[in-house]
Amino acid sequence: xxxxxxxxxxxxxxxxxxxxxxxxxxxxxxxxxxxxxxxxxxxxxxxxxxxxxxxxxxxxxxxxxxxxxxxxxxxxxxxxxxxxxxxxxxxxxxxxxxxx
Numbered sequence: 001x002x003x004x005x006x007x008x009x010x011x012x013x014x015x016x017x018x019x020x021x022x023x024x025x026x027x028x029x030x031x032x033x034x035x036x037x038x039x040x041x042x043x044x045x046x047x048x049x050x051x052x053x054x055x056x057x058x059x060x061x062x063x064x065x066x067x068x069x070x071x072x073x074x075x076x077x078x079x080x081x082x083x084x085x086x087x088x089x090x091x092x093x094x095x096x097x098x099x100x
Contacts, residue, residue, distance in 0.1 A: 023058070028048075035066050 003009050023031070033039040064077040091097045 023062075031062055032066075035062055 001034055030039070060081060061074075064074045064081075068074055070079050
């Protein structure tokens with residue numbers, strides 16, 4: 001069998017597809033509460049190895065999964081959000097931020 005796409009190399013029907021390990025212990029209700037704004041602490045806050053940047057990306061992935069369907073659309077949603085955030089000017093300290 002010759003694969004024309006890398007996705008054809010994997011036997012999807014024989015492979016267990018797993019959710020991200022950081023979200024394995026989080027229930028669907030907790031995810032929905034966090035995305036709807038009812039819960040302010042992320043559902044993975046008890047894990048001490050995460051950083052604020054990782055927290056932002058996990059939130060972005062959760063948000064994308066609630067807004068769009070299909071893997072390609074979620075990927076596009078995430079990439080467009082990341083690119084639009086790159087356009088926003090960032091500051092290293094408060095002293096660099098000045099209103100004119």
